[in-house]
Amino acid sequence: MKRNLFIALFFFAASVPLQAQQSPFIRLTETSLMHESRATPSPLDKEVVNDRFVSFQWPLPLEARPEGAPMDGFEHLVKKVDKSKLAYKIRYAQDADFKKGLVQADTRWPFFNPEKPLTPGIWYWQYGYVDNGQTTWSKVLQVTVGDSKQKFCPPSLKALLAKVPKTHPRVWVEKENWHSFIGQSINKPERQWYLERADKVLATPMKSVKDINTSQVKNLTNQMQINSYLTRESRRIIDAEESNTEAVIRAYILTKEKKYADAAVKRVFTMMDWDKDKNVKGDFNASALLSLCSMAYDTFYDQLSDAQRKQLLNAIKEKGTDMYKHFNNYLENHIAENHIWQMTLRILTMAAFSVYGELPEADIWTDYCYNVWLARFPGLNKDGGWHNGDSYFTVNTRTLIEVPYFYSRLTGFDYFSDPWYENNVMYTIFQQPPFSKSGGNGSSHQNVARPNSIRIGYLDALAKLTGNTYAADFVRRTLVKEPDYMKKALLNKPGDLAWFRLQCNKPLPEGPGLTALPWGYVFPETGLASFQTNWDRVGSNAMWSFRSSPYGSTSHALANQNAFNTFYGGKPIFYSSGHHIEFTDAHSMLCHRATRGHNTILINGMGQRIGVEGYGWIPRYYAGEKIGYVLGDASNAYGKVTSPLWLKRGEQSEVAYTPENGWDDVPLKTFRRHIVHLGNTGYIFIYDELESSEPADYTFMLHTVAEPMTVDQNNGKYVHVQGLSGRGGASDAYIFSSGALQTDTTSRFFVPAHNWLRADDKGNFKKYPNHWHFMAKSEKSKVYRFATIINTHALKHPAKAPEILSDGRIKAGGWLISVNVKTEGNAQFFIRSTKESVSISYKAGQETVVNENGYETRMSDVLPELEI
CATH class of the missing domain: 2.70.98.70 (Beta-galactosidase; Chain A, domain 5)
Incomplete structure (x- = not known):
């Protein structure tokens, strides 16, 4: 049944033409289909939204768009602005004149998520740029809201914040559930993994920023190379000590043993200002230290002195403010800001909720982090694919699981019911089948020789959270060969989901496996x-x-x-x-x-x-x-x-x-x-x-x-x-x-x-x-x-x-192929099987026609649904 459903969906997606299309062939003239920074509102005018709540989004004002964004001939207007002073208005109603049932709001960002999902029907909306108290409104846009019963409609920020505990810890474990969490972890292998690592850390001296290797700087030829080299070498030290300290913090959560608390607090306060060293480069290093400070504040809150709590809050305020300044009026409009989506948004999110109610800045951070997630993530398109390729896809793993799982724990709403996740399972499987090389797209694809332990952990999480049995079969096939395979990802900065498995007690679902999948899949x-x-x-x-x-x-x-x-x-x-x-x-x-x-x-x-x-x-x-x-x-x-x-x-x-x-x-x-x-x-x-x-x-x-x-x-x-x-x-x-x-x-x-950059720890x-x-x-x-x-x-x-053959046809593998490779005449081909009733034909400018099992499918060009 599942396989037939897939086939039916593919037939529909590929063969239904656009209503306004007269020819089967579309010739595009656009300079680009996507933009580095948003150039179009979302939803587009006359768009129909049926599968999820409506999030209103629009382009930044011209003067605030980052370099590389389309300026439509107004480049001379571009100037640096104070992003914190940007302001917008939005209004929407089911009345085109905005006289009945009007909802109007002010916002500091170029997006707005209604507190309640819009009811089915036609809605009208406008966004406005506010400058010196004057609002310049866009044209009136129309969106039709469908009445799908499966629509993804998560709670509002207000509803989420009402569920944030007043006590600590609250992020990696809730104080009221701490004892039961420890009990449930006893028989899980991940618990022992953390304790083994933590005990090893306690017996090993810390490294310091003074250990950053700068020996190759003199051999580099430009500032880009120097910054890249120092970023890599400083991350070598900071990432290692971050994972060591995180292991000790998690060991404390699992045991409440004082030796782990003492060691973790000492380490965090030692590392707190490492980002101020001249040889420390890169936003990942700063975010690593923010992560440790917020983890320590939340986890050891009751053990810390008032002075220590204040010191941590100041560090969180400083590092979090720098991070938010970068995100603000940029991330929400950018095509795919890699590092932010990969890790730093997750880290600011967890930090914000760690100090919510105790650091005033966290009011803005929680608002931004939650609502930008709803507006733009988890996927940057509907089909579940990842345009950056398989190597960089796994860098997003913890973000894709931990952020929505935290929200699910707080609210009881299933954030993994977003249809993107089911589509993403197909991407994760089809672009790299079990024990296989990746599809070969995106930077560093050469390194992805088989589905790594991070990818298996991700599929394990998705199988448990969505009930997807294809993902479950993928995981089982891998673990039969190597039962402890997921341990290889332990404390991997972007990809380890061992803590998720300690929190989640759902089993892998049973049902159809990989052999029930179609042979192919397309992500348009x-x-x-x-x-x-x-x-x-x-x-x-x-x-x-x-x-x-x-x-x-x-x-x-x-x-x-x-x-x-x-x-x-x-x-x-x-x-x-x-x-x-x-x-x-x-x-x-x-x-x-x-x-x-x-x-x-x-x-x-x-x-x-x-x-x-x-x-x-x-x-x-x-x-x-x-x-x-x-x-x-x-x-x-x-x-x-x-x-x-x-x-x-x-x-x-x-x-x-x-x-x-x-x-x-x-x-x-x-x-x-x-x-x-x-x-x-x-x-x-x-x-x-x-x-x-x-x-x-x-x-x-x-x-x-x-x-x-x-x-x-x-x-x-x-x-x-x-x-x-x-x-x-x-x-x-x-x-x-x-x-x-x-x-x-x-x-x-x-x-x-x-290779001037990638040296091992011995140089x-x-x-x-x-x-x-x-x-x-x-x-x-x-x-x-x-x-x-x-x-x-x-x-x-x-x-x-x-x-x-004598008539010019080509016979290969049980198929007969007629094709025009001459420069004269129409481009065309016809292929049929010599063994089964199946064929495909094409002629330039016309439909592609497939005949299979007595059914005919005619395909015309269809533009993919894109936004940004």
Whole structure:
């Protein structure tokens, strides 16, 4: 039943056209689909909101928008402002003239969550900017509120604050439940983990900020490198001592033993001002100390003297105020402020509630933290995906669980009933199946070789909190192999959920497991897709992933629109290349973030823009029982880098966005990449539609990271490229094209991967290996087409080359393929199975048609629902 439901949902999402759409094809002209800072109100005018409460949000005033935000020609108006003095008004009613049932409010932030959910029906609203007592109102906007019985409607701040205990501790355990919590923890392994770590800490001398290694500063060439290096080295000390001290605090909560309290208090007061040292850099260090101060205040409140409590309150006030100043009138409008969402918002939230009622500033902090969570989080889009990629997704783990779990404990409301969490389970599973490499998107994806212990702990929490049995099966499969796997995450700053497991006594749910899932899943707002052939045995699973994203390549995302990766047995084969040394390091920018590092296409040797302007999107998709399909459009992704934010970052890092480095205007009009999942054969079919306003050349790229590729051009019909996983898997690509291709392979990066940052605790710098790169460059033409058949399989079962029939059709893996790769005529293909009743057809400008099991599905372009 579950699997059929998934299929039905995919049919609906992919095949229902926009009401105003006349043509099946949408050509976008927008500079970007997303913005670094909000450029549109939410809800949009005439929007229908059915699945959750309405949160009103709008752009910052022009003079307050951060660099990189769209200014719509008013750049000359931009000036620095005192954000604490910004003020807004909002009004809403079911009467367009605002004469009946009007609700009006003042707010210090560009968002407003009504105290009570709006009743179903049509509502009208306006937001206003207040300046010197005068209000400039927006146009009247309309939103229709649906009457779904499953609508997510959490309590108001007022209701939440009424439940905050007056006593301490109140955050990591409630005083009135402390004794029972200790009793319930006795038989849980996590308790022993904390006590073992705490006892080890008590026997080990503390390190100091004087131990920060500054020896490499003299070898660095610019301030960006110096700051990054000192941030890393100071975090090495502070993160270690933070986790040590946190272990001792938690050991005290679990035992109430005085030795832990004495040691923890001494440590916190020793570390309290470490952020004032000149060699301590970065917001994570400051937030670590805020976290320890607030934990100590809340946990040891009854043991502390008045002077100690006052000293901690002053430290919390100072550090929390700095943090809030940064968040205020910025975070709520920003596309995805990484560090804040990852950790610092969670830390300020817990600190605010620790001192609520005792520090006046906490009144504002609790208001902001709670309401910005409701307005923007837990997900930054509806589909549950994470545009920054799998490596950086797990940095958000504690925030995604601990913050809403704390709110749930306070209010009794289930914050995990937000539909985003169910969608996010699918992202977490499909982008990295059990024991498999991640989908290969976002900074540092190379490091995610298998679902780490943080990811398993996250799935364990979601399974228990949402009742999701797919997540439960994922966890069970992992723990059968390694029962103590989640212990590896113990006291991991962003990802350890051991304390959650001590608090939550729910068991893993029983029910359908991974084999009940569909073979593929698409996340249209995030712009991701992945398909596989075997949920039950990872060793024989052929998987592919794909990205074409409205987020472009900002934040930790990469310039890899319309790129794919292949995997066998959980290991990567044709895979994104390059190394994430540092956020804007030359190699990271030119070989890892840049388009040349991915399995996509260059236009005249140029890649995709850095920033939100370098976007793609997924207009159509289908996930059936016997066939799957994804269409990506990267027509707007290429050109010069224009983002003020990224231009500034390039300047600071001495990275030039020049034609020599791969960025320039190109005459591209269309780049649409179709990928067809040919059942469970391990075969996929890729069709590239390329068109430019003047003749251009098109470079088809493949990369491997485990072993060199082999290239065979002896067959005059196609180029055969084989990639190996290094673990018994292979992907054989057969590339058909409109004309002759000029090919090249190399094992050298465009810029060497020089590690100047990531040393171990002994000062040894890890060396980064080279990867292998294949390029096939076309002759110049206005129109060009590639058709690629990829067979991903066990190496011990050699691939059979495609058979080209007398009528020009191609036979591969039990499928017959008719495709036009000529520059003349319409772009089109028709594929049918020789064994089952299933087919797919496409012709340029028309619908994509799938026939499966006697049912026909017709797909037109559909824009994803986006906001910001």
